[in-house]
Amino acid sequence: MVDARTVVLDVTGLRGMWGSPRAFGAAVQRKAIEQGIHCRVALAATRIAAVLSAYGRTDVLTVIKPGREATAIATLPLDILARVANFGLQGNAATPVEVRNRNVSRMINIFKRWGLATLGDLAALPRDALFSRFGTEGVMWQKCACGEESQPLVPTPENRLFEVALDLEWPVEGFEPLASGLRPMLESLVLQLSREGAAAAVLTVRLWLVTRVWYTRTLQLPAPICDSRMLCTLLVLDLKSHPPPAGIDRVVVTVIPAPTRITQFALFEKAIPSIEQLSTLLARLKILMGPERCGTPVLSETHHPNAFDVGPFDPTMSSAIHLEVAEQTGPIAISRRFHLPLVAQVTVDCGCPVLVSASGGIGRRSVERCAGPWRSSGHWWEQTQSVDQELSTGYWSRDEWDVELDDGSVYCIYRDRTHGEWLITGFLD
Template sequence: MFASVYVAGSRRGRSLSGDQFSKDLLSLARYFSPRLEMVDARTVVLDVTGLRGMWGSPRAFGAAVQRKAIEQGIHCRVALAATRIAAVLSVYGRTDALTVIKPGREATTIATLPLDILTRVANFGLQRNAAIPLEVRNRNVSRMINIFKRWGLATLGDLAALPRDALFSRFGTEGVMWQKCACGEESQLLIPTPENRPFEVALDFEWPVEGFETLASGLRPMLESLVLQLSHEGVAAAVLTVRLWLVTRVWYTRTLQLPAPICDSRMLCTLLVLNLKSHPPPAGIDRVVVTAIPAPSRITQFSLFEKAVPSIEQLSTLLARLKILMGSERCGTPVLSETHHPNAFDVGPFDPTVSSAIHLEAAEETGPIAISRRFHLPLVAQVTVDCGCPVLVSASGGIGRRSVERCAGPWRSSGHWWEQTQSVDQELSTGYWSRDEWDVELDDGSVYCIYRDRTHGEWFVAGFLD
């Protein structure tokens, strides 16, 4: 049995913000059950299974919730049902202060509710997928509801009456999920919201510690205790903060933002030690305090039809080791900079799932395309020009000495002229450039991108077309 509580407003003339509503709602819910899940800032679902001996029947439990809410000065609606989704839809769609749905009557009770109510449970009715943003899910739900309305459907009962096989053939598993919601059927388990309390462990050393091996031996039991606290609450560590009390009587703090919630003590210890190695403390350590910010544990569901990617834990460890060797500014994914300079790029966080999705989406939209592969350092070339067009190219990198069969250009580009310098090395640092670019097809069939630096009169090979 589940109870859904929706805060409709405040009593006694109180004006509360969204955060205050959430705090009052959590305080009210935790008074009755430790297992609860926040749906939004005004709605919470409680697992009341096994509480009959303490609070009595479901109707008596709902009345007790309302009495406690009145004591706290808030006005709420309460709905109890055998499934979470039925309780949430009832508390949203019905105006009764207390609604109790008997087991097996979920579909009948919510059948008269309008279809638009599904937009309020877009992040609750479907199975959670962190790769799909909430805005995209809301758009998909609105689009599907508009289609249902064009079919002549107006209520949840109309959607529940559709043939499930025909609905699956048109909308796939998502359509079936929403029909289950319209029937009041459960589609996922309750994920408890962690209690807002600090997860912290501390250790005092008998003598100052300066080596990382000694520090790691002290961090292991600390993190094992921290992970045990997190596992008891059904959560994992999303952010780790380590504070070191140094012999110089100052705190040295490092914060580790994890790519995904992790509940593995060995993995957390490795990541912390690698982070401290890349940013070592300036003095010996007398005391260590590790604090974790919790988040719901990550549930991974692999697919036979998607490209396999490394686990978040292995990837984060690999990136931490690479950042120690190469520097944090040299590890990541290249992204375009806000400039027209052809060789300019920035380094962003590495996320294989996002990059793969972008490439697949681009391939589906544009079809087969030619890929320009640019050299990190342009190759110095010697180019013979006839009537203003290149006719012979000679360069290293496997190009050799080749005649030009066809050419296109020139395309003149320049920028940052206000930072003009007289040195090629300074050109890279200031961003100034001025060049004439050509696409040339050589006698062996290969196509290269070459350009002439108009400042120094030199030719370079920028890359080739694949």
């Protein structure tokens, strides 16, 4: 089932029962008419070619010989690709439908501006040129225009509800008794999921309390997990950080399934921790440190040079961003900042620093070159300045310099205009 009006069938191996593909298509057509359904039937060696033919042709029955897919659909209009973009092109299943449709319309409009009108026009373009302009997405579009299959036909399981319940003989208040009851429940759920070739994507536990109210906790797992011990650990850790307000009489665990995740490790690279292991580690850290102290630092909406917020930890997103930046810009200088600034003694001549002396392995060094000053200030309405200005996001006023010392190292220093002190915030690597 592709959508409410389109059904795709795999007819491989049915020749012995029905004979030729045309005979099978005619049988499907007759059966549909008996049920009061008026439809078009198309048979081809690939799913893309069959669906495009059914959408674009007016024939009641179309049979495309193997190897003739590109020729059979070459005269169809280019707009018809929008009908098969949801399963003909590789993409992120988590992308919203509106965004996906907008991307499809954008690509079709680009092809039209190039003067392309039919699928044959797109199929005739050099594949290398498409790849150089659009990457793998452009190649996928051309494969669709040629009727080539880009993804296998995989049946989608029905929306089953994976749920187990446990009625307790007496109210439970501690986490150890609760964990002993959750383990067999999760083992049963994992067994059901493994039979379906699925894993847990969202885990929900509902607790019926002695106060006659439901207490619900939902875990959005970063990756599908099919390990009962790991699921139990994550669930217990979450309940420890958000304990129920009363004793528990009944436990109901529900799982929203997702396809299992297959990880391919590199042969000559060190294996990194799995997402499942990172999930358990983050859950433990959030209990020890608090959820507001665990995550990835992100920029704050302020001009303060040291302010940052803590966002959700997503290693896949950060690695992708770093890879993209590296490919676009090449080698770049990195500013490494000290967690606590180093107090320095700076000698100034004609308004410029000429000598820097500080601890932390810097010693007493003369300044070969310098750039600055860059004056910045802010939060003037918070005149009460913290003693440790580097960790404060309140009022600040400073003159910043980049200095190259006689040993070739480059440091970032600034003068606190309020107290007159010099501090070293980091160095360039």
